[in-house]
Amino acid sequence: MRKTILKHFFAVGLFTVVLLIWAAPVVAAGLTESEIQDLVFIREEEKLARDVYDALRLYWGSRVFSNIELSEQTHMDAIKGLLDRYGIPDPAEGRGYGEFANTELQDLYDTLVARGSRSLVEAYRVGILIEETDIRDLQEAMDRSVHVDIKTVYGNLLRGSQNHLKAFSSHLGAQGILIE
Numbered sequence: 001m002r003k004t005i006l007k008h009f010f011a012v013g014l015f016t017v018v019l020l021i022w023a024a025p026v027v028a029a030g031l032t033e034s035e036i037q038d039l040v041f042i043r044e045e046e047k048l049a050r051d052v053y054d055a056l057r058l059y060w061g062s063r064v065f066s067n068i069e070l071s072e073q074t075h076m077d078a079i080k081g082l083l084d085r086y087g088i089p090d091p092a093e094g095r096g097y098g099e100f101a102n103t104e105l106q107d108l109y110d111t112l113v114a115r116g117s118r119s120l121v122e123a124y125r126v127g128i129l130i131e132e133t134d135i136r137d138l139q140e141a142m143d144r145s146v147h148v149d150i151k152t153v154y155g156n157l158l159r160g161s162q163n164h165l166k167a168f169s170s171h172l173g174a175q176g177i178l179i180e
Contacts (some may be wrong), residue, residue: 002060007171014162015072017133023135028156030086031086031088031146032144032146034112034144035144035145035146035147035150036086036088038141038144038145039079039082039086039150040082040083040087040088040091040107040158041102041137042137042141042154043076043079043083043090043091043092044091044092044101044102044105045105045133045134045137046075046076046079046134046157047072047076047092047095047100048100048105048109048130049068049072049075049130049131050069050073050075050076050096050124050133050155051071051097051109051155052109052112052113052116053065053066053068053069053072053127054069054097054118055097055098055116056113056116056117056123056127057069059116059117059123060120060123062108062120062123062136062171064124064127064168065127067167068127068167068168071160071164075157075160076092076161077087078153078156078157079153079157080092080179081085081153082149082150082153085149086147091157098110098113099140112126112129119162121175121177122171124129124168124171124172124177125172125176126174127164127167127168127171128165128168128169131161131164131165132165134157134161134164135158135161135162135165138154138157138158139163140159141157142154
């Protein structure tokens with residue numbers, strides 16, 4: 001599983017570098033308002049995932065959180081590349097771990113960390129909830145976007161989130177908990 005995560009980490013990172021080299025900055029005016037809102041939201045949603053996994057890694061010491069935390073940073077970087085390309089302000093800029101511009105995400109972060117701190121099983125369930133939410137949000141954002149570069153990045157993040165979901169489900173299964 002570690003090799004799979006590392007392969008995903010490398011592939012998303014390589015794609016991001018190629019995208020940034022290939023793409024000259026363009027004006028956000030070429031995006032719809034929903035595309036701009038989606039990019040801003042997904043940037044912070046990926047930050048939420050990274051930050052929650054960091055907190056749970058520190059609390060439980062489980063390697064799955066550290067591995068997926070690194071992957072979430074790569075996801076954040078991929079979205080940051082799109083924000084830069086389209087000249088959209090970064091909502092995560094200047095914010096530390098656990099700090100969010102979106103107050104709903106701030107509240108969600110606090111709730112998820114508290115929930116995941118109850119037990120390792122709950123921590124894995126938090127990971128599953130985050131990844132299921134990411135998958136849904138990415139699919140919806142892909143449906144609203146008409147730009148190939150944005151759809152491609154979302155597709156890469158979607159595959160990563162599907163792999164993360166499998167990893168958390170596997171760890172929960174190892175604890176004797178079946179996923180329905």
